[in-house]
Amino acid sequence: MVMGAAGAAYAQNCADIADPAARLICYDRLGAPRPKAAPPPAPAPRLPDPATVGKDQVPVPPEDRAFDPGAQHVAPNNLGLVVPPLRRVGIVPVRSGPGSSVPVVSLDATSLRPVPGDRWMLTLTLANNSARDISARVLCTFRNGNRHVGDVAVLMRDIRPGEKVATDVAGPPVTDFVDSTPCRVLSPLE
Missing domain, CATH: 2.60.40.3230 (Immunoglobulin-like)
Structure with missing residues (x-):
């Protein structure tokens, strides 16, 4: 099936349909390739805070926290x-x-x-x-x-x-x- 200028305009109209099911039916009728959905945005990395990270939202006591060599200050x-x-x-x-x-x-x-x-x-x-x-x-x-x-x-x-x-x-x-x-x-x- 060759899609001319009218087909391209009709495909643009399919893209304007808000209902996802109706939009897919429109593309099926055209035989046009379906547009690929954009991947969902990656969640922003969350940096752990040793004072608040723990099991069931219970903070980890200082004696059980991981050692941070950069925070060491010794005489x-x-x-x-x-x-x-x-x-x-x-x-x-x-x-x-x-x-x-x-x-x-x-x-x-x-x-x-x-x-x-x-x-x-x-x-x-x-x-x-x-x-x-x-x-x-x-x-x-x-x-x-x-x-x-x-x-x-x-x-x-x-x-x-x-x-x-x-x-x-x-x-x-x-x-x-x-x-x-x-x-x-x-x-x-x-």
């Missing part, structure tokens, strides 16, 4: 200077020296993990790239996003030339959220 905890035992974990080539761009030591903070009911534990790995015995002093800052949670100074003693050592360092209590721990060598210079 920075200075853990002082620690001298932990070292584990020998490998060797590295001795490449640091006068005229070399290789640093005296290389530092890695390899893992940060919580010890349930206790403290955050940080594993540090340090390599002596020089040809002499060294003792390194490292400062690690425990952070929650851009907020300072605490710091600890670590003294790693008597690391032989070409030796790679590791140690575990206790940080703030796990009740304080920590998501990163940047560390830097204070001495000897990297």
